[in-house]
Amino acid sequence: MKSSGWSNKVATKQTSSIPLWLLAELTYACPLQCGYCSNPVDYPRYKKGELNTAEWVDVFTQGRALGALQLGLSGGEPLLRPDLEELIAEARRLGYYTNLITSTVGMDLQRVTRLREAGVDHIQVSFQGANAATNDYFAGTECFEHKVAMARAIKESGLPMVLNFVLHRGNIDQLPEMLLLADSLAADFVEIANCQYYGWAWQNRDALLPSRQQLQEAERLTAEFRQRLTRPMELFFVVPDYYNDTPKPCSNGWGTTFISVTPNGMVLPCHGAVVLPETEFPDVRQQSLADIWQRTELFNRFRGNQWMKQPCAGCEQKEEDFAGCRCQAYLLTGEAANTDPVCSKSPHRHLVDQQIERAAALIGRVDAPVIEKRNPQNSRGLASS
Ligand code: FES
Numbered sequence: 001m002k003s004s005g006w007s008n009k010v011a012t013k014q015t016s017s018i019p020l021w022l023l024a025e026l027t028y029a030c031p032l033q034c035g036y037c038s039n040p041v042d043y044p045r046y047k048k049g050e051l052n053t054a055e056w057v058d059v060f061t062q063g064r065a066l067g068a069l070q071l072g073l074s075g076g077e078p079l080l081r082p083d084l085e086e087l088i089a090e091a092r093r094l095g096y097y098t099n100l101i102t103s104t105v106g107m108d109l110q111r112v113t114r115l116r117e118a119g120v121d122h123i124q125v126s127f128q129g130a131n132a133a134t135n136d137y138f139a140g141t142e143c144f145e146h147k148v149a150m151a152r153a154i155k156e157s158g159l160p161m162v163l164n165f166v167l168h169r170g171n172i173d174q175l176p177e178m179l180l181l182a183d184s185l186a187a188d189f190v191e192i193a194n195c196q197y198y199g200w201a202w203q204n205r206d207a208l209l210p211s212r213q214q215l216q217e218a219e220r221l222t223a224e225f226r227q228r229l230t231r232p233m234e235l236f237f238v239v240p241d242y243y244n245d246t247p248k249p250c251s252n253g254w255g256t257t258f259i260s261v262t263p264n265g266m267v268l269p270c271h272g273a274v275v276l277p278e279t280e281f282p283d284v285r286q287q288s289l290a291d292i293w294q295r296t297e298l299f300n301r302f303r304g305n306q307w308m309k310q311p312c313a314g315c316e317q318k319e320e321d322f323a324g325c326r327c328q329a330y331l332l333t334g335e336a337a338n339t340d341p342v343c344s345k346s347p348h349r350h351l352v353d354q355q356i357e358r359a360a361a362l363i364g365r366v367d368a369p370v371i372e373k374r375n376p377q378n379s380r381g382l383a384s385s
Helices: 053-066 084-094 109-118 132-139 144-156 172-184 199-203 212-228 271-275 289-295 326-333 349-362
Strands: 021-025 070-074 097-102 122-127 161-167 189-194 234-238 258-261
Touching: 021 053, 053 084, 053 258, 053 289, 070 084, 084 097, 084 109, 109 144, 122 144, 132 144, 144 161, 161 172, 172 189, 172 212, 189 212, 199 271, 212 234, 271 326, 326 349
Parallel strands: 021 070, 021 258, 070 097, 097 122, 122 161, 161 189, 189 234
Antiparallel strands: none
16 A cells, blocks of 8 residues: 555644543454455454453543544454453443444343443444345345344333435335334434445445436435434434535545544544554553644645645635545545535545546446455455454
8 A cells, every 4th residue: 555654652732522432343353244344454464462351441431531522333243352342331431422333243132231331322234235135135144034133122121222324326216115114123223324435335336326317216215215214213314425526525634523443442533543544543552542632644635725725725614524534535536635526616526527437337247347345355455364
């Protein structure tokens, strides 16, 4: 990968912002094989050296001392951590609002009870499709009926539940059935989250990106369904930003709100940043979280707007969108400091448009690429395994 030439250890400036959101990626191990997973495509190289229970509790403690309030527990599949309940109990003791992000594979009725008793505040369950055939095909394992049963158990336990459906070209036509499923499971919140192109989804983008027409129809059907709802259910439709002409304010601005810790203790300003061509990332085993947040070059690199180039530097939107997503700028242009190419003012917007045109041309073709499953065989750049 191209080197950025930056060091993580160089002091640049102090910040007074607070990392309100701490994301703990407890493990990259996962029984599912979703071809749009946001984990790094070379995830097996991180399988050694997962933080242990005491190290995670220390991270949570340091995060609270920095002001973090929301804790996301994700993976991989966090249920694979046998200490998950212990970690949740510690998070509760520290005063976090804790959101468990899971496929439910590894959950049973007793575990739902244990998770609730440990103090989890909120569980987010992912579905890969609206029925067993589609869900299990994209998950790469038989799990649909189990997910339905666990979603019911979560609701019966009294916990708030989010259902998350990642939409892509292979399942977007099932949107009406997904909405009916969510309603039948009494979800409190539903995210119809169009695939974003990072990690495995970046690798599979030719197979995943829907057409503009498919997307518009999905958005229309979601709005219609929202009108017909007869019970409280928050329904969010997240557009894939390739189809926008203004960029998303990714992570609410780099190094302002969000801090992410990988299974082996690397600390990132967003969970996608592992893609950046760093020689090394800040490591919570080597430095305190406060030091990393306040002083490392990585966290300071895109804070504020002094780093911005044109057209962002002269744009009246720069305080709203923070020049978009640094990881997307890097993936599409090879330079993280460029304007996010999603922006219509970006000199690289044609790269997004070319991707959209390529995706549209592939729809319905027998030789269209198939989604590569997330598994060690399809991993890229394995330094060790
Ligand atoms: Fe890293 Fe957007 S995913 S800044």
